[in-house]
Amino acid sequence: MTGTAWWQTAVIYEVYPRSFADADGDGVGDLAGLRQRLPYIASLGVQGIWLTPFQTSPQVDQGYDISDYCDVDPLFGTLAGFDALLADAHALGIRLLVDLVPNHTSTQNVLFQAALASAPGSEARAMFHFADGPDAAGLTPPNNWISVFGGSVWDRAHPGSADDRQWYLHLFSSAQPDWNWQNPKVADYFDDVLRFWFDRGVDGIRVDVAHGLFKADGLPDAATVPTVIDGLRSNPMAMDQEPVHEVYRRWRLIADEYDPPRLLVGEVNLEPDRAGRYTRPDELHQTFAFAFARLGWQPAEWVAVGRQLEEARREHGGDPSWALENHDLVRTVTRFGGGERGAARARAALLALLGLPGAMYVYQGQELGLPEVDVPVETRLDPMWSRGGVSRDGARIPLPWTSEAAGSHGFSPAGAQPAWLPAPEGWGAWSIDAQQADGGSAYSAFTAAIELRAELLASGVFQASESTRWRLEGDGLVLCEREGGATVAVAMGDTPVRLPAGRMLCSSAPLLPDGRLPADAAAWVLRDA
Incomplete structure (x- = not known):
């Protein structure tokens, strides 16, 4: 294979089907609901969907206990329904990955x-x-x-x-x-x-x-x-x-x-030097950068892990596949401190990762800035909770499509059964319809960054497989310098910081009047030649 494969620079959107969209009104998301909502995913500007398990399963571990690898569980639909979903996705220019x-x-x-x-x-x-x-x-x-x-x-x-x-x-x-x-x-x-x-x-x-x-x-x-x-x-x-x-x-x-050729991406939850061995030229194309995905808002750790991932890329090949959220992890808004500050940090982190070389995986609702939900104990369904005392349900609450509460905020049709996990009070404040109408929302910031990223890739400012240099400056300023001339800057301290010299391409929050980047914000800068 010559040239740049589509996945080397792709943004891929993870869909957890039981929490994405419910078409038949049973309170559980399904393939028909996803098919109806494909235009929304296309509007985000992503290149692909990673669809978590929908194959036949008793659902003990919510689909990761597959009993028939080559069929669709009736909870989610039929094999013919999957074929129709795949055809519609392809018609919209969206690739589809399935979980194995x-x-x-x-x-x-x-x-x-x-x-x-x-x-x-x-x-x-x-x-x-x-x-x-x-x-x-x-x-x-x-x-x-x-x-x-x-x-x-x-x-x-x-x-x-x-x-x-x-x-x-x-x-x-x-x-x-x-x-x-x-x-x-x-x-x-x-x-x-x-x-x-x-x-x-x-x-x-x-x-x-x-x-x-x-x-x-x-x-x-x-x-x-x-x-x-x-x-x-x-x-x-x-x-x-x-x-x-x-x-x-x-x-x-x-x-x-x-x-x-088909893409192979692995969940390899190891340190970078070990995970990198899975992306040698004749093995997997990608592995998730789990060492990064587990991080909190810690500037020294971001730089250390960024350097480790760069070393692994140079030794083994295979660019990092960036992610900060998935269906198993606490949402970044909460992980980064919660409240307004956690929301600002989550928005900054998302912009930062979109500015790094390689692929980016985004979990449904991350583009909305959804927080982790403290699911009432009596309604928790994660088997890890019953056996190990840890619940992942808080990151799996059904998406809020509408600010109105009906149908669990548009997740299900009117008159449907209650959603399989309950939405918390005020969930509609993060809804897709509300954020699409708000130019200052997390959704609007995400789609604008995706659009700019595509332009920078098309113009050659961003290129596939660029090497990076990570640095930590004073006041918690994290810098990742791409070899093509762009720098990703993240203000991870408590005070505003001066950006590197150059032309600012975008930022997750407005610059201060004196040109400094506020704390808990990120920016892309095109360095002076």
Whole structure:
């Protein structure tokens, strides 16, 4: 492949379908609702959509427990409805990425059901991780690993059975058994899944837990028992094993068979030096810059991580794929302090990332400056809450389309069932219709930045794969200098700052009368030659 691929400079919009738009009135978003709202996404000026899981699933983990990788869950629609959505997106010039979950499946998957029905040591069980415990009675799990959702990663295949005392492995919930990637038949299975979606015309795949898949040989105890939630990242026995790279070399060959080639982007929640290895020239095209996505409003950390990502890019290839929000993270408005100051910082951060080289992933509602919602305990549905005491529901509240409260602020049609998660009081203040009518809104700032970004790319001021130099100046001024002549400046201290010499292209807040950038604001500057 020669030239610049579309994804190298793309802005891609993450759609969490159950919270985007509800067409049938059952209180849960669906593909038909997304299809109706595609013109809104097109109006943002983005190049693609990443659609989180909509495949057949019992919804124990809200879709990340897939039981049939090649069909649509009735909760969201039909396969014909997906085809119509894809066709409409393409007609609007929008590419579509679908989520693939290769680390684990659902206990309802027919292959796992066959494994449960088979004897220990069978070919059916070899598709997953079944193991005996160290005690003859089968009362002790095979190792000390902790699930990301809390508790042991092991559950008995048949609790109470005197004949079958084996356990099965699940890094996430007990409803999500892990595939055994040591078995070549698992790789063959996923080759078929990949081709199924590519043959339908999808433009790429987002790979869930891409650094998982393989576990250390023999499944040894972890040296230290990981904490809940961090159970995967802090357990080197359960992730980032060397054979995983062969999977992505194999998938890259498949992706490159198509014309145009399909995009492979990985969720690799590792430090930059390790994550960068997944974007070597024959592996994934992109990985999310998770070291950046986890940051707060911390200038020294921004510069340190920016430098690490630049070093990884130079060593391994593959530009960073910037993100600060997704369906698993606390919204930046809240993470950066909440209230007016948190909102200003979130707007500045969004502008800053749009000014950096590489792709940018935006989570639905981020363009509106939505805050994290403190969902009442009795209405929380995230399985991580029930098992691990952490809820991600606050970032998954259905989008407010209208300032009027009817249909959960336009998320559902009038007279619909209540939304699957309740909107908080005053949610309409952040609505799309209100912000589209307000030239000073977060939405208006976002769309203006997207438009300017496209102009700068077209004119060559911004270019794909530019190197960067990160610096921290006095008063908390973060500078990222692009080699093409543009600088992204972020005032992360408590006082206004002087911008570098040059022509200001845009800013997230008006400059002060003396030309300084206010605190909690960002700007793009074209440096003097």
